[in-house]
Amino acid sequence: MLKILPAKEIYLQGNEHAVLLLHSFTSHTRDMKKVATSLHAQGYTCYAPLYRGHGHTPEQLLHYQVDDWWQDVVDAHQFLLNEGYQKISVIGLSIGGIFTLKLAQFEKLSQIIxxxxxxxxxPAQxxxxxxxxxxxxxxIEGKSASQISQEMEPFHHMALDAMSAFQQFIQATxxxxxxxxxxxxxxxxxxxxASYAQSAETIYQHVHSSTKQKRGFExxxxxxxxxxxQDEIIQEIIDFLE
Structure with a gap:
């Protein structure tokens, strides 16, 4: 049977401008690996934390919820401050984007993407x-259909409470x-x-940033x-940060 290696956080030290990179829900730091290495090649310090329960066996996810992952983001930002970085930008994908918006409501950041x-x-989604x-x-592990079926039981029986709290976190942000x-x-x-294009427009309209841009990638x-x-998006990110 295939053993899937657990994911790790990414920390690449560069200049005094640090970039915090936040991955998506049920994924892990591979979301941000190419972005981090590309930005690091441009001189930036890059830090991509791994939220609790992510990047390991799926069972791990059952032990945590949105407040835990938000705390991981707060701790990651604090880690960069403790390391002496005054200039911090944040890039977030999907739920990482929600965390980015939330962080920008409370902390002094240089830029966000x-x-x-x-x-x-x-909650059901x-x-x-x-x-x-x-x-x-x-x-992917190569388990048999019957074993998978048996191991999926706890996931089907998950209460929606934690997911409702997740929805409320998004709405509050x-x-x-x-x-x-x-x-x-x-x-x-x-x-x-298509809802993501509408989301982008809503965010664009409601933020009070004097510098703001919105773009769809075909x-x-x-x-x-x-x-x-990917390459075009990374170049766009580099241009925006500069």
Missing amino acids: VLSVPIDKE LKQRIIDYAYNYKT MQQLDRITVPIAIYYGERDD NAKHLMTLGRD
């Missing part, structure tokens, strides 16, 4: 994401977009669900940093 950000998610992730993980005044770039994939799906427009 958000990609594929939802402005709402139904969020639960389904975990179920799909667990099923795919077990399939969106209700305070007017607190954001830092320069912001908002990107979405034109091959993603070949990009949801995980924009890994797809066909």
Whole structure:
């Protein structure tokens, strides 16, 4: 049976401008690996933390919820401050984008870039994401159909409470977009669900940033940093940070 190696955080030390990179829900730091190495090659310090329960066996995800992952983000930002970085920009994908927007409402950041950000998610959709992730993980491991079926039981029986709290976290973040005044770039994939283009427009309209840009990438799906427009997106990120 295939053993999938657990993911690790990424920390690449460079100049005094640090970039915090936040991955998506049920994924891990590979979302941000190419972005981090490309930015580091330009001189930036890059730090991509791994949220608790992510990047390991799917069962780990059952022990944590949105407040734990938000705390991981707060701790990651504090880590960069403790390391002496005064100038911190943040890049977030999907739920990482939600965390980026939330952080910008409370902390003094240099710039933020958000990609594929939802402005709402139904609890059932969020639960389904975990179920799909667990099923795919077990399939890649090469487990038998009967073993997978048996191991999927706890995922199907997950209570929706944690997912409702997740939805409320997203909604609360969106209700305070007017607190954001830092320069912001908002990107979405034109091959993603159409709701993400609408989300991008809503965020663009409601932030109070004097410098703001919004752009769709025609070949990009949801995980924009890994797809066909990856190089173009990374170049756009570099241009915006500079």
